[in-house]
Amino acid sequence: MEVQTTSVNNRDLGPESASAPPALHVRDLTVAYHRKPVLWDVDLDVPRSLVAGIVGPNGAGKSTLIKAVLDLVPHASGVVEIFGKPYRRQRRMVGYVPQRESVDWDYPITALELVAMGLYRQIGWCKPVSARHRRRALEGLDEVGMADLAQRQISRLSGGQQQRIFLARALVQDADVYFMDEPFAGVDASTEKAIIAILQRLREQGKTVFVVHHDLETVHEYFDYLIMLNMRVVAAGPVAEVFTPQNLKWTYGGRLTLLDRAVDAIGQGSR
């Protein structure tokens, strides 16, 4: 058991995690922008085959957590592992749906061309997108109910349709762990239903999905697992266990004054 030996050398592990490494393992993750910390000492061990919500107030570091896991923002410290191995060696198992607002929707490409981007890794350097890959991308579009809009320029799609093709692009990546940044933000009712159906299907296929989410009312309905975040992990576990009034208060009701003051002091110091 290669996994076991390397893991044991690095840190203490319970017998359970040694036999089946968690989908996501994070230890001591701290992220700072211009020396001002946005995430403190995040520890997570999330099992596989579930849909995990990430909730917390604005500025709680939800997107930053995803970006730090995916190595898109530099961390001050910390370890990130996917299925027991460092993230950098497991990139192929990971799919990503960025926030919809993060790209220029005026970019001159069609829905199909955007979805095909999820296949670039598989296609490899310098090789063109072949007919086979275009067919696969079209299947991806079909999975989100957008096949008939394949040739449409992306600026002519509605917000919900744009979100769906972002999802389709991740689906054709064929990953085992997905990170989705606010896929439900500003979408219409039918898109919301389509996304939920996709999340359920992914879970049935044994995949693990992390979803940054805003709407607390739908937490029970959408997620098996919940990460409640406010610069640090307030609580993480099965929804039934951690989605409690007490934890909500800790997450949303007034920041921890001491932590706040410490952050401000550090922020002042760097100016």
Added chain:
Amino acid sequence: MLAQLLRVLSLADYNTRVVMFGTMTLGIAGGVVGVFLLLRRRALLADAVSHAALPGVAGAFLLAVAAGGSGRSLPLLMLGALASGLLGMACVMFISRFTRLSQDAALGIVLSVFFGFGAALLGIIQKMRGAQAAGLDSFIYGKTASMIRSDALLIGIAALIVILLTASLFKEFRLYTFDADFAAGDGWPVHRLDLLLMTLVVAVTILGLQAVGIILIIAILIVPPASARFWTDSLRLMVLLSALIGALGGYFGTAISAIAPRLPAGAVIVTVLGAAFLLSMLFGSSRGVIHLALQSRALKRKTLRQNLLRALFECEEAGALHSEQQQLEYLSRIRGWSRRELRKAIGMLARSGLIYRVPGCPWQFSENGRTEAMRVTRNHRLWEVYLLEHADVATAHVDQGADFIEHVLGDAIVAELEASLPRFGRALPQSIHSLTRSNGGSDG
């Protein structure tokens, strides 16, 4: 004069052909690389880099002279330009990364300081060497007439390499200029791709030093892709068009500069590109100003036409209108139209034969007009009912929503509407507003 012009334009002599090859390939390279530069929104960085190349040119010249050469060797001067251009880029990155200054401030500082320093060095050179060194001026505004054959060949071949590299990385550049975060998450070396693109930009800048000059080189990177965007929504086509426009700029710039050697080639090239941009902006078939204006005018007219048809139809449903005067008053009251708008709209319908009038009587539908009016009214009402039942929109807002959207409903959507409201069949639903509720559902 004319004979000379023809001679140049038809590439009659070998020398012109070689110079033409150099500048046109350069134009293509600028157009191709520029597309990604534009989409990456890094145009100003390229401008700073090109200005930062001046002290390198002057410095290389001084070094060569100090070592006993003449200093007028293009490859050597290009190397100098490359070094100081890259140094300028590094300075911008350093300043914006390690200080709290924003990138535009960093760009402004680097651009002006480097260029100013270069101009000072140039001043020293001119004092020191007199007329022979004055040729360095051509690097500021460009001069193809002074280009020797080997230089043009070097520029052309290097530009060809730039084009081939960009073309082979088309997919990768598309991915990272569209969505760098996704690309990085997918395992692509985004920073290295960014560096590579900027290196290609620097390469075009340096290659264009002699033909276009430091100050205007940014134009061959930005103007062709910006022009191309007006014609197409496809990246592939945009790259091809941009390359074509760049090549045209190089061709005419060189030709005119060959006939009138006193005109700076860079200025001529930029003028040609500027004309291409103006034409594209006005006449572009995808997002040109005229195209967009026509589109919005057509939609406005269609909306006005459909609104009037429905208003007339509902007016007829309400009955009790006996004179044209009464009819016009009614119409302007329910739609809030001015008399002028109303007359214009009525004129439009009358000209297309949808309505007619017997003198003294109100306007009547022709047979075509009635069919069309029924169709429009039916679509409107179906849409209203749909919104009410399926979209939780307050009744007061429904009419507005229906008004706006019904004008762009395609046949497919109307068919879907019918399917989702099967109880109406092919009939006309009653209006949901009290105003015209008298005997809706009549088939006229």
